Amino acid sequence: MTRERSKKPPEKGTGVSRRDFLSTSAVGTLGLVATGGAAVAAKSDDTREVGAGDRIAVRLRINGREHPLLVEARWSLAHVLREEIGLTGTKLGCGRGECGSCTVLIDDVPRYACMTLAVEAEGTEITTLEGLLVGEELGDVQQAFAEHDAFQCGYCTPGQVMAVEGLLRANADPSLEEIQLGVSGNLCRCGAYPNIFKAAKRAGAIKRGGES
Numbered sequence: 159m160t161r162e163r164s165k166k167p168p169e170k171g172t173g174v175s176r177r178d179f180l181s182t183s184a185v186g187t188l189g190l191v192a193t194g195g196a197a198v199a200a201k202s203d204d205t206r207e208v209g210a211g212d213r214i215a216v217r218l219r220i221n222g223r224e225h226p227l228l229v230e231a232r233w234s235l236a237h238v239l240r241e242e243i244g245l246t247g248t249k250l251g252c253g254r255g256e257c258g259s260c261t262v263l264i265d266d267v268p269r270y271a272c273m274t275l276a277v278e279a280e281g282t283e284i285t286t287l288e289g290l291l292v293g294e295e296l297g298d299v300q301q302a303f304a305e306h307d308a309f310q311c312g313y314c315t316p317g318q319v320m321a322v323e324g325l326l327r328a329n330a331d332p333s334l335e336e337i338q339l340g341v342s343g344n345l346c347r348c349g350a351y352p353n354i355f356k357a358a359k360r361a362g363a364i365k366r367g368g369e370s
Contacts, residue, residue, distance in 0.1 A: 216280045220245070221289030229276045236260045236271035239286060247287030247316050251345075258344030261317035261324075262286050268324035268343070287316040290323060299323045302361035303354075310348035317344050322358045330365045332358070 213228035220243065229238055236253075239245045239262070251259035253272050260271040263285035290297030296304065299322050309315040318341060325332055325340035332340065337358045346354065 214277055216277055218276065218279055218284060219282070220284045221286060222283075227276070231275070231277055233276050234272050235262070235274040235276045235279050235284070238276040239271060245286050245288055249313060249316050251313070251317075256345070257314065257317070258321065258341075259314050259317040261320040261344060263320060263324050263327075266324060266327045268321045270343075285320075285323075287319060290319070297323070298364040299326065299357070299361040302357040302364060306353045306357040306360060308350055308353040308357035310350050314344060314346050314348075318346065318354055322354075322361060325358070326362050326365055330362050332362060334359075 212230070214231055216227055216229055218225045218227060218238070220239070225243060227238065227242060229242070233242075236248055236250055239248045240250065248262055248271055249259040250272060251257035255270045255273040258270065261268050262271045263269070264274070264279060264282045266283070266285070287300075290300055299319050303309060303315065303319055308318070321341045321344045322337075325337065329336065334355060337355050340358070341351075341354060
């Protein structure tokens with residue numbers, strides 16, 4: 159069963175919509191065929207063939223920290239974040255870009271980590287739920303979600319928080335309609351949307367200086 163999503167306005171400064179990014183997120187796997195060999199460097203102009211079991215050397219910058227890794231070309235960013243690095247705040251839901259539980263920020267723009275290959279994310283700034291913490295304190299969006307009870311089961315909450323964070327980084331004072339569009343790619347099975355919208359407004363107020 160497919161879900162019709164509302165159109166999102168283009169993210170500022172990118173010229174590429176979230177839908178456009180997702181629809182092309184798998185192009186990095188084209189041209190890979192099975193051969194023998196060890197780990198090879200991941201470069202955009204590298205024409206060497208990569209075998210199914212080969213590992214590729216990449217450096218991912220996550221939450222301000224460099225992570226040198228050996229990854230398979232087929233591994234998603236979600237897999238690498240959770241299983242290779244241990245950042246389990248990024249949740250896996252549908253695994254096919256429909257639910258939004260795995261949303262992270264790539265260069266401040268919300269992306270589905272399950273639909274992004276780890277090798278594609280090299281050279282970008284990746285922010286996960288853990289990266290929103292200020293020391294041991296909750297970040298602005300996390301605090302607002304707690305204040306407004308913007309969750310029930312909580313499984314979708316990390317993705318919702320990251321979608322709102324990305325929206326507010328582009329526009330710290332969004333309208334209700336802009337908030338609704340901003341989280342339209344994230345499903346809440348519990349139906350906590352009214353409180354999610356309130357939390358997003360509150361988080362924007364905090365970022366603008368604390369007014370309610």
